[in-house]
Amino acid sequence: MTTDGSTRTLPRLDESLLLHMPPFSRLKREQIRQILDLAVSRRYPEGVAVFEEGGEADRFFILLDGYIRVIRITETGEQIIALHIPPGQLFGIAKALGRTTYPATAITASESLALSWPMQLWDSFPAYDGFATETYKTVGTRMGEMNNRIVEMATQQVEQRVASALLRLVNQTGRKVEDGIEVDFPITRQDLSELTATTLHTVSRLLSAWEKDGLVKSRRKRIVVCDPHALVLISHHAPKA
DNA sequence: ACATTAAGCGATA
């Protein structure tokens, strides 16, 4: 925000920023220009809240770079990680859920860059070709994913849940490295346990066991999956009575 | 099949 009240940030945002983002990829340069001129660009250090659960949903966002962790707090004060958002996705789109407040807290899992717009503009954006269908797709995918996790929590055992969670992480946010696929942002045992409703100790023991068998490689805050197929087998293993 | 408690170690800031 500048002193004259305009919302444009220092250098004019480059159009290539949005050119390949799914919600805007079908737009002409001129339309992208319009949208960018309405946007605020902001960099967030690792571990800060972009917005908080219950807060007034006054802006919506698209993640250009980095990763966002969507978390909720239970009655007893424990954190639950709902999902992670990769670059190119919209988030904080409360109005798409018919809400005026944010339903969860968004924390940066790594240093991130995001554009945001005032929520008042939400109803005008579907005029842009592809935006509406893309947001429906995003909302649908996320609901499906959370739905799957509910079934998972209820039916699968811890080892399978952690295996599934790890697979989702590398599928959605994985980066190719020397000896496998690495989760592309810093992630602790605690984080993984909050994703799978278990304890960091159990996660630590599982990762140690998997590492001994060559399925994964991990150091502090970093996890590499070396043998995805073996993890798939574990995740599909039927619960034993 | 898990969680919890406790102790200790190396990495990181």
Place this chain on the structure above:
DNA sequence: TATCGCTTAATGT
């Protein structure tokens, strides 16, 4: 040096 991330063993449910 203090804190954090992590591991492991022992014990509890």
